[in-house]
Amino acid sequence: MKALVYTGPNRVEVQDIPVPEGRSGQAKVRMRYCGVCGTDIGIFAGKHPRAKAPLVLGHEFVGTIEEVRDGSGKFAPGDRVVAYPLISCGECQPCRTGHPHVCKTLKLIGIDRDGGMAGYAWIDENVLFKVPDTLSDEIAALVEPLAVIVRSLHQARFNLLDTTVVTGAGPIGVLTAIVLKHSGASRIVISDVDQARLDLCRSFGFETVNVAKDNLVEHIDATTDGEGVDIVFECSGVESAAAEMTRLARVGGTICMTGIHKAPRSVDLRDINFKEQILIGSRVYTKREFEMSVAYAETLAEDLAKVVTQTVPLSGAATVFDMIADPAVNAVKVLVDCEA
Structure with missing residues (x-):
């Protein structure tokens, strides 16, 4: 064979x-x-x-x-x-x-x-x-x-009408956004550096940010009166996303590590304390x-x-x-x- x-x-x-x-x-x-x-x-x-x-x-x-x-x-x-x-x-x-x-x-x-x-x-x-x-x-x-995403939403304790950011528009990121759409998220923002992938995301009705051109943290701050979103799904596995993810989530918000990082990253743990955020992993x-x-x-x-x-x-x-x-x-x- x-x-x-x-x-x-x-x-x-x-x-x-x-x-x-x-x-x-x-x-x-x-x-x-x-x-x-x-x-x-x-x-x-x-x-x-x-x-x-x-x-x-x-x-x-x-x-x-x-x-x-x-x-x-x-x-x-x-x-x-x-x-x-x-x-x-x-x-x-x-x-x-x-x-x-x-x-x-x-x-x-x-x-x-x-x-x-x-x-x-x-x-x-x-x-x-x-x-x-x-x-x-x-x-x-x-x-x-798809099972990876189902697990991720369970780990994040997703609730109906939650506002969300998905960092990374690879297959896992796009599938995450699709599941969020069908699960009743009130807002889905997805970011990437690849405009073709973001164009695909726009065809689903997702809000997109090209982080090669625009600042994702500034975009979320400007559109939430500085409050942030309920849940951030980190799907990119890249260093810049790890550095920004605590700034994207609101006070009491959740950050779900859906993508697996291949190296140690710098994360602002002060936000986890001061904003009482939940940082949770998800594996398979x-x-x-x-x-x-x-x-x-x-x-x-x-x-x-x-x-x-x-x-x-x-x-x-x-x-x-x-x-x-x-x-x-x-x-x-x-x-x-x-x-x-």
Whole structure:
């Protein structure tokens, strides 16, 4: 079968590799689409501490079951499925106390073991979820990043009519804003340096600020009489956003770290004290939140479809990271067509 294989820093190859062997309790899934994630970009750059070459990339995938080996009867050949890709140890303190999604040795399909940018994969039956018949394969491939957002809103304790700022208009930032729109936010401001991405955001009706040209803090101050917003979702992972985020949130407001920063940042902790702000982290999602996202994707399908800006065939995916890095392409969310 064909697979997109990470072979070393800044190197991926489309290779013909054997179809893996399955074991009892697993399903053989013929892959349809797999999303390219920021984590995949980090792996490609050689910056992920756990990903080791050779590795089949991809943890945001949808496919069709072809075989179930000693299954429970819950799944059958022909079922379309998505997979909860987290692998927890089951023994550490978070796992023992009901928080396996933040396992001390958390692993993921597509990072710590071969993933879904391939013709086939054998996946444990107990992490599979059926895709509703009314949900297209392309939208189903967005269930995993959508679950990240569902978790983030839960962590932020979002309430109806909250005012919000989303820093960063990458896939996670845009999906955050879409979920906020459907959840009843009264104001959604999203910032970025990429005007093409901000133009996409404007098509959803979001208020945009190009921080390459305008000052986000000044904009929020001017439009809130200096009070700030209820919740800031930091989705960019960049140093400048970390420096500004406490100035964007109101007294008693919340800052939710949705994006993961790859290095220590300077944060004005005085604001956390003096404004009694809540600073909270968000990491991946629970299994229940992943399940919720399968159903929620149907509600958001029309908007989610606009986030997919490019689809590339698996046979030509060796250049997908170069394409994403090219500013002329204006890529937001890219899917790999595993059947092409």
